[in-house]
Amino acid sequence: MKKRGILMVVSGPSGAGKGTICKELLENNKNIKLSVSATTRAPREGEVEGVNYYYKTHDEFKKMIDDGDMFEYAERYGNFYGTPKAAIMKDLEEGIDVLLEIEMIGALNVKRMCPDSVLIFVLPPSLEELKKRLTGRGTETEEQIEKRFSMAYEEIQTMKEYDYFIINEEVEKAASEIEEILSAEKNRVSRYSSDIINKFREEYETC
Amino acid sequence: MKKRGILMVVSGPSGAGKGTICKELLENNKNIKLSVSATTRAPREGEVEGVNYYYKTHDEFKKMIDDGDMFEYAERYGNFYGTPKAAIMKDLEEGIDVLLEIEMIGALNVKRMCPDSVLIFVLPPSLEELKKRLTGRGTETEEQIEKRFSMAYEEIQTMKEYDYFIINEEVEKAASEIEEILSAEKNRVSRYSSDIINKFREEYETC
Structure with missing residues (x-):
């Protein structure tokens, strides 16, 4: 019995460290593929079509929306x-697990269109730690940091809409918790029970 | 934040190997406790109160049912x-994970009374392998084996009512899949989100 791949959607407030966790996860799990987004913005130097983004004109992008391909x-x-649908659906069909790193409204849209997807919310260990990480970047003004910090607190309230949470105290541990979620989801009855029951029925009828 | 323990209920047809898997799981995970059943049958030689069973008179057992303690x-x-409720609830409260190995009707009753419990169904890799295992025991007549085999096939249909399935090809792998389910369930939003949101709210209000 070949198992369909699983679509994992990872979100979390700025500074929670979801990017680092996803990177670690992808490095350790060659069967997980990061979904490539489409964009109308121009490629920056060094960016590659199909790796960083699928680059589209406004008209092409609009047509994809109208065709329901987003x-x-x-x-x-x-x-x-x-997030283009076709490439993801093809990968899932082939048994490849797909990782999507997007913000909350996008995540909930994915869940609505693909109820089998697994929504994971990455949390900082504490607000104090979050502030430290935002400050540590050194790329933003104090005002910008304050704004991100308040937004982060608001965003944490929305974790209720997700299936799983990860408290990012340590990157390796957080990534391996996502691996365990993925493994558990591969044993979820609601996902595969008809396939399994059919397999046993076929065997029963021929024996 | 102290996490409540998780109640895992393991069932599966005779010959699927759930007993062996549970034994392996308990040996490797000292935080998981096997729930001790109550019975009105007399203790056999070597059996110990509170280890093999809680031994009760018919009247005591009936009173526990009437008091809603089963x-x-x-x-x-x-x-x-x-399955007595009190000891399990106390363990869960203290953060201890509890394992229950019971048949299907019992499992569904537990789920009804404790919706947070995790129901796991153990499957043989194939019906052929199941028959081989049942025959290999050498303790039953051919007729008894045939009966168990047909029952097993019927029981497999009921896996739809469970949360997770485990295909028992190899005991170590099966036990570690249950560990991964347990770990994933400890990251489940529906189980702990209010605790987490409260923790962040308290920190936000005091900072």
């Missing part, structure tokens, strides 16, 4: 960013 | 067997 999309600073 | 119970060959 799991979710959003506009940021005049450019569109979105 | 998760589930059944009668077999004139004796009663049941």
Whole structure:
């Protein structure tokens, strides 16, 4: 019995460390594929089509939305960013697990369109630690940090909509917790029971 | 934040190997406790009160049922067997994970009374392998084996009511899959999100 892949959606407030966790997870699990987003923004130097993004014109992007080929999309600073459905569905069909790192509204849209997907929310160990990490980046003004910090607190309230949470105290531990979630989901009855029952029925009828 | 323990209920057809898997799991995980059943049958030689069973008179057993202190119970060959609630609830409260190895009707009763419990169904890799295992025991007549085999096939249909399944190809692998389920359940939002959100709220209000 070949198992369909699992679509994992990872979100979390800025500074919780979801990017680092996802990187660690992908390095250790070659069967997990990071989904590539589509965008209307121009490629930056060194970026590669199909690796960093699928680069689309506004018209192409709009057509994909109209054709229902976007799991979710959003506009940021005049450019569109979105998650194309076709490539993900093909990978899942082939048994490849797919990882999506997107923000909350996008995550909930994916769940609505693909109820089998697994939503994971990454949390910092504490707000104090979150502030330290935001400050440690050294790339933002104090005001920007304060704004991100308040937003993070608001975002944490939305974890209720997710299936699982990860408290990111240590990257390796957090990544291995996601591996365990993935493994458990591969043993979930609601996902595979008809396949299994059919397999046993076929064997029973021929024996 | 102290996490409540998780109640795991393991069932599966005769010959699927659930007993061996549970034994392996308990040996490797000292935080998991096997729930001790209550029974009205007399202790056999070497059996110890509170280890093999809690031994009860018929009147005591009936009183426990009437007081609602049984998760589930059944009668077999004139004796009663049941799962006392109090000890399990105390362990869960203290953060200890509890393992229950019971048959299906009992498992569904536990789920009804304790919706947070995790129901796991153990499957043989194939019906052929199941028959081989049943025959290999050498303790039953061919007729008894045939009966167990047909029952096993019927029981497999009921896996739909469970949360997770385990295909028992190899005991170590099966036991570690249960460990991964347990670990994933400890990251489940529906189980702990209010505790987590409260923890962050308290920190936010005092900072």
